[in-house]
Amino acid sequence: MRTIFKEARKISIHRSSQRRQSDTPSLQLPPSQFMRAEITLNEGRGQPLPAGQGLAPQDLLGCTIDHLQRNQELSADGVRIYRKTVNAHERHHVETAASGRGVLLGISLRDGHRRRILHEHHASCHDFGKGSIYVRDFCDRYRADIQSGFDFVLLEISHPALQRAIDERPGPRVGGLVDVAGVRDEVLAHLASALVPALERPAEVSLLFIDQLSVAMTSYLVDNYGRAAPATEPRPNRLLSRSHEARVKEMLRSKMDGSISIAEIADACNLSRSYFIRAFRETTGQTPHQWLTAQRLERARALLEDAERPLADVAAACGFADQSHFTRVFSQHTGMPPGGWRKKMQLEK
Numbered sequence: 001m002r003t004i005f006k007e008a009r010k011i012s013i014h015r016s017s018q019r020r021q022s023d024t025p026s027l028q029l030p031p032s033q034f035m036r037a038e039i040t041l042n043e044g045r046g047q048p049l050p051a052g053q054g055l056a057p058q059d060l061l062g063c064t065i066d067h068l069q070r071n072q073e074l075s076a077d078g079v080r081i082y083r084k085t086v087n088a089h090e091r092h093h094v095e096t097a098a099s100g101r102g103v104l105l106g107i108s109l110r111d112g113h114r115r116r117i118l119h120e121h122h123a124s125c126h127d128f129g130k131g132s133i134y135v136r137d138f139c140d141r142y143r144a145d146i147q148s149g150f151d152f153v154l155l156e157i158s159h160p161a162l163q164r165a166i167d168e169r170p171g172p173r174v175g176g177l178v179d180v181a182g183v184r185d186e187v188l189a190h191l192a193s194a195l196v197p198a199l200e201r202p203a204e205v206s207l208l209f210i211d212q213l214s215v216a217m218t219s220y221l222v223d224n225y226g227r228a229a230p231a232t233e234p235r236p237n238r239l240l241s242r243s244h245e246a247r248v249k250e251m252l253r254s255k256m257d258g259s260i261s262i263a264e265i266a267d268a269c270n271l272s273r274s275y276f277i278r279a280f281r282e283t284t285g286q287t288p289h290q291w292l293t294a295q296r297l298e299r300a301r302a303l304l305e306d307a308e309r310p311l312a313d314v315a316a317a318c319g320f321a322d323q324s325h326f327t328r329v330f331s332q333h334t335g336m337p338p339g340g341w342r343k344k345m346q347l348e349k
Contacts, residue, residue, distance in 0.1 A: 062096040078161030079214040101138040107192040113150040118143040126182035131189030153192040174226035256319030
């Protein structure tokens with residue numbers, strides 16, 4: 001991130017220097033890095049939504065197209081980058097319906113913008129200076145009264161792109177992004193200023209550069225505006241104490257037929273049922289039922305060494321419902337029926 005920030009700052013300084021020499025800034029990149037076919041431009045041509053009754057056409061971000069003095073767009077992997085500028089000071093309205101498009105980051109390039117955001121049961125007013133940002137999720141309906149002109153670089157980050165950044169982040173899990181409005185962020189401001197020349201002349205910029213900045217900005221968002229995920233992943237290890245483990249195993253052995261409930265065992269250890277099951281599995285590597293079945297089979301193998309003992313008696317002594325049940329379970333775990341296993345053992349002696 002620090003390297004990306006330095007690179008973006010150099011481009012931003014270079015751009016400012018050129019503005020003093022010419023009214024038209026220029027971004028110089030080696031021709032070998034140009035990947036024009038991979039970058040799309042939407043300069044001055046919004047993709048309008050159908051106009052409602054008495055409403056002017058709006059673009060995909062809810063801006064009234066007729067009000068836009070600048071309307072630029074680039075595409076990267078899972079991220080769409082825009083620059084939207086409105087110089088007029090007349091009030092207008094922005095609105096987008098709830099959708100699954102992802103999240104939107106807006107970064108103000110100048111001072112003096114003010115908007116009133118309409119929530120379900122209240123409204124909030126926010127002032128934006130140069131470098132102020134907002135973050136919102138497209139899953140929520142968005143309505144805002146725009147009370148002055150604005151100049152924003154915006155990143156529409158798809159859910160897959162955001163999830164990749166979350167998955168790649170080390171440390172505690174992030175469950176999404178928090179909504180913010182009017183918060184100043186110097187890092188995002190410098191990264192956004194580095195995108196301005198690319199938006200103005202997309203044919204001169206490489207896809208690698210756009211991808212690099214979009215990944216850096218998405219990762220920065222996750223690191224600094226991530227919402228903590230529920231404390232279920234990763235789960236801490238839950239182990240039974242030695243005394244609890246011994247007590248549980250004794251209780252299970254005393255009921256070889258399985259006629260004991262999880263609630264009984266959990267209560268004996270003063271644990272909840274769900275906690276006990278997880279703790280038993282993490283302690284023994286088996287569920288309580290799997291462990292008890294293994295104990296039944298171990299006892300059955302010991303009793304089968306007596307060649308004279310009927311299989312029905314072995315089944316009853318080991319807690320199986322009947323000889324058929326015993327044969328089925330024994331065959332599943334050993335690959336042969338009890339009678340065949342006993343004959344094999346006798347031949348090997």
